Amino acid sequence: MNRMQAPLFEALVRHYETDPVGFHVPGHGYGHIYEQEQFHAMNWLSGIMKLDVTELSSTDDLHHPEASIAEAQKLAAQCFGADETFFLIGGSTSGNLAMILGVCEPGDLLIVQRNVHKSVINGLKLAGARTVFVTPRMDEETGLSTTPSLEAIEEALKLYPEAKGVMLTNPNYYGMTTNLTSYAELVHRYNSLLLVDEAHGAHYGLHPLFPETAIQAGADAVVQSTHKTLSALTMGAMLHLKGDRIPRDPIKEALAAIQSSSPSFPIMASLDVARVMVDRYGAAWFEPGVASVQAFRAWIAQENGALKVLPADQGSAAYDSLDPLRVVLWDRTGTVTGFELQKLLEEQGCWAEMADMKHVVLVWGSRTGEASRLELQAACKQIEQIIDASPCKDGKVSTGYYPVIGSPNQLQPIEWSRKKRKHQRLPLVESEGYEVAEMVIPYPPGIPILYPGEVLTNEMIGYISSLAGTGAKFQGAVDSRMLTIAVYSR
Numbered sequence: 001m002n003r004m005q006a007p008l009f010e011a012l013v014r015h016y017e018t019d020p021v022g023f024h025v026p027g028h029g030y031g032h033i034y035e036q037e038q039f040h041a042m043n044w045l046s047g048i049m050k051l052d053v054t055e056l057s058s059t060d061d062l063h064h065p066e067a068s069i070a071e072a073q074k075l076a077a078q079c080f081g082a083d084e085t086f087f088l089i090g091g092s093t094s095g096n097l098a099m100i101l102g103v104c105e106p107g108d109l110l111i112v113q114r115n116v117h118k119s120v121i122n123g124l125k126l127a128g129a130r131t132v133f134v135t136p137r138m139d140e141e142t143g144l145s146t147t148p149s150l151e152a153i154e155e156a157l158k159l160y161p162e163a164k165g166v167m168l169t170n171p172n173y174y175g176m177t178t179n180l181t182s183y184a185e186l187v188h189r190y191n192s193l194l195l196v197d198e199a200h201g202a203h204y205g206l207h208p209l210f211p212e213t214a215i216q217a218g219a220d221a222v223v224q225s226t227h228k229t230l231s232a233l234t235m236g237a238m239l240h241l242k243g244d245r246i247p248r249d250p251i252k253e254a255l256a257a258i259q260s261s262s263p264s265f266p267i268m269a270s271l272d273v274a275r276v277m278v279d280r281y282g283a284a285w286f287e288p289g290v291a292s293v294q295a296f297r298a299w300i301a302q303e304n305g306a307l308k309v310l311p312a313d314q315g316s317a318a319y320d321s322l323d324p325l326r327v328v329l330w331d332r333t334g335t336v337t338g339f340e341l342q343k344l345l346e347e348q349g350c351w352a353e354m355a356d357m358k359h360v361v362l363v364w365g366s367r368t369g370e371a372s373r374l375e376l377q378a379a380c381k382q383i384e385q386i387i388d389a390s391p392c393k394d395g396k397v398s399t400g401y402y403p404v405i406g407s408p409n410q411l412q413p414i415e416w417s418r419k420k421r422k423h424q425r426l427p428l429v430e431s432e433g434y435e436v437a438e439m440v441i442p443y444p445p446g447i448p449i450l451y452p453g454e455v456l457t458n459e460m461i462g463y464i465s466s467l468a469g470t471g472a473k474f475q476g477a478v479d480s481r482m483l484t485i486a487v488y489s490r
Helices: 007-017 037-049 068-080 091-103 118-127 150-159 181-189 248-258 265-303 338-347 370-389 458-469
Strands: 084-088 109-113 130-134 165-169 193-197 221-224 237-241 307-309 326-331 359-363 423-427 484-488
Touching: 007 068, 007 265, 068 084, 068 237, 068 265, 084 091, 084 248, 091 118, 091 165, 091 193, 091 221, 091 237, 091 248, 109 118, 109 150, 130 150, 150 165, 150 181, 165 181, 181 193, 237 248, 265 307, 265 326, 265 370, 307 370, 326 338, 338 359, 338 370
Parallel strands: 109 130, 109 165, 165 193, 193 221
Antiparallel strands: 084 237, 221 237, 307 326, 326 359, 423 484
């Protein structure tokens, strides 16, 4: 195999260059459907449609790969340090589901950090796995949750040595990263598996300044969103397996069950191309982005104004390092919330990845260059002027808005019941003490702050009200304004 080639992408190009006459799905016929003059406005789609085909003798089959897809996945495994790699066309969500379904039989127990993506909780429900949630650590400066401590994971393993695995999320959405080597060693001492949702760390291990990957740290199965920080199309992700502990056939069966039988060839081709860029250029592929983000951090420090960033070289008791390509930005005067800061950036033409009540998260791509950085700096200058002119410097943004997700030191197994229970809607302010009957998920980052069965506390009610009042968007809950909430009837 030649690591300087992209076999799947090249196979699709070769097929199109034969000028095929297609009598097969998809119905757009290589994009020709939009080439007629009256459909010119839709012609934006025709370019990618040239590679949008189905399982043909010249293209291979994701669910039984024998040719270009098989070769592309093997090259990806070599590139990212895995024994076996699977292309995902449903994002990291499909990888998280496959890991859980492949490892757990109904009734098996999985130890999971509480601040996980909603796909993990959905996977636990689908698998019928009993779950012990471990409370995450909280960073004191920002109030943000990270991975649980090693001691907390060991406590859970001592209580439940029968656990099939431990599932962690690393890094978090803010780029806060924990070195997982000691976690892998601990979990393996208990003859358990370490599963990692590394959605935001697909670029890890590929540049001297980046943290090492979970695979390098010794994890058994790792999911990465290749579309987030490398160059794949949205929904393009990879599932990496390493070592002899992980049950590969059940994971393959799970992938066949949850992934479409008509997978997107453009997404798969973009995964192939994203990999070959890394193999061809190595660390140099990331130099434009690294230089740009370093210059922005230096500029913020030099300006010494209202806007502040979390230092890239600063760890804390809650994490070891920060993703160098991710900037956590906020107004240190407390004049504007994170949601307001995000809106101000958008008004200046700069679109951030996400916001919360205090912070904005900015993600640099591997090739994000100087022109983009200068536009962001100009936007920040305008925002600094708005903050300086504001008469309301009352410190309204508090670090106390971030409660610890989950009940500390409970470590009680949760049974995910599929039985329908009667529920009702109550005003949020009157729901204290009730068990919530719907997931409440601020999005992004997509981490449920409540799942069905958790008891509503006064602290959590206040947190939800504060989020809703400052512009957060919610998934899962029917009432997007969060004035009411579904609770189980008593």
